[in-house]
Amino acid sequence: MKLPFAESWKIKMVEPLRMSTREEREQWIKEADYNLFQLKSDQVYIDCLTDSGTGAMSDRQWAAMMMGDESYAGSASFFQLKDTITKITGFEYVIPTHQGRAAENVLFSHLVTAGAIVPGNSHFDTTKGHIESRKAFAVDCTVDEAKDTQLEVPFKGNVDPKKLEKVLAENADKVPFIIVTITNNTAGGQPVSMQNLREVRAIADKYGKRVIFDSARFVENSYFIRTREEGYADKSIKEICKEMFSYADGMTMSSKKDGLVNMGGFIATRHEDWYEGAKKFCIPFEGFLTYGGMNGRDMAALAVGLDENTELETIETRIRQVQYLAAKLDEYGIPYQRPVGGHAIFVDADRVLDQVPKEEFPAQTLAIELYIEAGVRGCEIGYILADRDPVTRENRFGGLDLLRLCIARRVYTNNHMDVIAAALKNVYDRRHEITRGVKIVWETELMRHFTVKLERL
Numbered sequence: 001m002k003l004p005f006a007e008s009w010k011i012k013m014v015e016p017l018r019m020s021t022r023e024e025r026e027q028w029i030k031e032a033d034y035n036l037f038q039l040k041s042d043q044v045y046i047d048c049l050t051d052s053g054t055g056a057m058s059d060r061q062w063a064a065m066m067m068g069d070e071s072y073a074g075s076a077s078f079f080q081l082k083d084t085i086t087k088i089t090g091f092e093y094v095i096p097t098h099q100g101r102a103a104e105n106v107l108f109s110h111l112v113t114a115g116a117i118v119p120g121n122s123h124f125d126t127t128k129g130h131i132e133s134r135k136a137f138a139v140d141c142t143v144d145e146a147k148d149t150q151l152e153v154p155f156k157g158n159v160d161p162k163k164l165e166k167v168l169a170e171n172a173d174k175v176p177f178i179i180v181t182i183t184n185n186t187a188g189g190q191p192v193s194m195q196n197l198r199e200v201r202a203i204a205d206k207y208g209k210r211v212i213f214d215s216a217r218f219v220e221n222s223y224f225i226r227t228r229e230e231g232y233a234d235k236s237i238k239e240i241c242k243e244m245f246s247y248a249d250g251m252t253m254s255s256k257k258d259g260l261v262n263m264g265g266f267i268a269t270r271h272e273d274w275y276e277g278a279k280k281f282c283i284p285f286e287g288f289l290t291y292g293g294m295n296g297r298d299m300a301a302l303a304v305g306l307d308e309n310t311e312l313e314t315i316e317t318r319i320r321q322v323q324y325l326a327a328k329l330d331e332y333g334i335p336y337q338r339p340v341g342g343h344a345i346f347v348d349a350d351r352v353l354d355q356v357p358k359e360e361f362p363a364q365t366l367a368i369e370l371y372i373e374a375g376v377r378g379c380e381i382g383y384i385l386a387d388r389d390p391v392t393r394e395n396r397f398g399g400l401d402l403l404r405l406c407i408a409r410r411v412y413t414n415n416h417m418d419v420i421a422a423a424l425k426n427v428y429d430r431r432h433e434i435t436r437g438v439k440i441v442w443e444t445e446l447m448r449h450f451t452v453k454l455e456r457l
């Protein structure tokens with residue numbers, strides 16, 4: 001008999017979870033104005049709100065923390081981190097920052113000026129924010145396939161080379177760099193192929209431009225290249241990472257994702273001029289160059305986390321758990337964005353709660369139902385998140401209305417995945433009884449989803 005796949009770790013420390021009653025959850029979610037961001041974490045049984053900074057560290061990472069060097073300048077932990085990053089990416093220059101958006105802030109302060117155009121695949125919201133706040137423009141050149149949730153293609157996160165080439169042909173002088181997000185978070189954690197990274201490099205070279213990878217989930221991306229792209233099945237994850245980064249000039253990183261730590265980020269590049277430019281902003285914004293907003297012990301843990309996550313067993317355990325949950329949803333016929341990506345499942349709420357009108361926010365309604373059903377906290381990536389049109393002040397119903405269920409790294413077991421799937425199935429089975437959603441009673445102008453107050457209809 002073929003042995004089943006199992007986690008590449010065993011558990012040394014546990015944190016108790018408490019299952020609440022349905023009556024308690026009904027009360028709590030009402031007190032939270034039906035906004036899952038307003039729940040307290042002890043009111044949640046399984047937390048799928050985000051995979052950012054929610055992972056569990058290994059015994060090696062905790063051991064490294066005890067060895068952290070808290071020197072203001074020249075910290076040994078910084079050099080451990082820098083050496084690890086250089087080994088994995090080939091980038092010689094490294095600037096630590098307190099998280100990913102801080103890396104964007106520091107590097108873009110040097111590179112992005114008013115009127116600039118920054119093309120790429122889908123820009124993450126903080127990336128877009130750091131471009132637009134400088135009165136520059138983020139142009140999304142993702143392949144059209146990404147818009148169809150049911151289409152099964154292996155690299156739905158790719159940049160469309162024709163769209164990219166068009167931006168450069170028309171506006172090359174305004175483009176400071178191209179940015180490729182690996183994996184493409186906004187398109188559902190969808191990977192970008194090596195072939196596509198090569199094509200982007202070739203277009204960049206043709207126009208004399210540089211390329212940045214927004215690398216929060218670069219290890220997940222390399223796992224998908226290994227399992228889906230011809231010629232990579234026998235390569236190690238570290239070899240694949242090295243090749244991916246060989247097509248880039250630099251990277252910004254949110255270490256809260258594939259760095260396997262709870263807080264942190266960095267910039268890395270092969271170009272001294274970018275390093276010199278970013279240095280000037282690191283010191284006032286983040287701190288001195290050998291800590292940049294991080295504790296010595298946290299840099300030490302990150303160095304180990306990066307090394308550990310770029311080993312096949314670690315990343316395979318992670319992705320296979322997400323795929324395990326997706327297979328359960330397939331079994332129950334619950335529609336989600338296909339094929340499942342690396343860090344989350346995006347349930348197509350419009351298709352599940354097809355009786356709930358758009359104006360009553362189906363994905364938010366599904367998130368509330370799932371929480372009441374089993375204490376599972378997901379996150380609406382849909383019409384509430386989309387905010388209102390800045391000119392007409394109308395809600396924006398043009399995009400997708402999804403319930404995102406993120407899987408924290410090394411935190412839950414597959415039994416928890418079974419609970420999530422069963423809870424969703426129970427809601428799915430009574431979907432025709434759910435005909436009304438929620439209405440907004442209070443909201444802010446921008447990023448309303450964090451604080452919006454809702455009432456059930």
Ligand SMILES: *Cc1c(COP(=O)(O)O)cnc(C)c1O
Pocket residue numbers: 052099100101102124126127181185214215216217253254255256257264265
């Ligand atoms: C999380 C994330 C960021 C921002 O990083 P923070 O650490 O949350 O500041 C940027 N880009 C991508 C793709 C991300 O997933």
